[in-house]
Amino acid sequence: VFTYSGLIFGFCKKGEIDRAFKLRDEMLTKNVEPNIVTYNALIDGLCKSGDIVKARQLFEAILDKGLPNGVTYTIMINGYCKSMNVAEAFRLYGEMLSRGILPDSFVYGALIDGCCKEGNLEKAQDLFQEMVQRGFASIHSYNTLISGYCKCGKLKEANQLLEDMIKKQIAPNHVTYSTVIHWHSMEGNMEVANQLFSEMQERNLIPNAITYTSLIQGHSRKGHVAEAFALFEEMVAKGIEPD
């Protein structure tokens, strides 16, 4: 099971779902019973390749056997959120709770991301508060919420959250900073973006190609070609591959 599951996981990750399913069939003919981890890998592969319908069919099939665990639900919920079917995601979430599976930071993160994508910041905020109360505040969930606020043009609130997390001793990472830097750059707030850029480096966080690209685009849009080019040279000098 472990050998086959490992291979199946590898193929699913590469998007070679057909080969993954061939291996599953091979398992069955050799009387190696796939377990929930095997199924989770397959369901996730289907979701990520955009085939939520097939993913759901497999999910229902193993539901009859009582197999799905918290990971399975999170995979399906995330799949629905990504394909903008947040309502179905919440339906499954309810089903998961009614089956006695406790929510963790992963499901909360997926649901919060879904609410943000829908523009439902109130609901995202509610879920976030609920998860904080349960002690699940994590860097990922902060990042999700910050990104959601940014996408809705609420940069002030996003910065508020950033300060908030620092106060709560949850250290922002390069994703956190890249997010806010990107959106401030889009707004043309290059002073703020530069400020955040220094701040992240003071925290010993390493900017990557995404961080640099956001700043470069921001400066370019304003016609600050010299600054943009200086940043380009800086990133190359640091050995960061421009893309």
Place this chain on the structure above:
RNA sequence: CACGGCAGCAU
């Protein structure tokens, strides 16, 4: 022993 949530761009 293996599986799940977060950032830019991708005409």
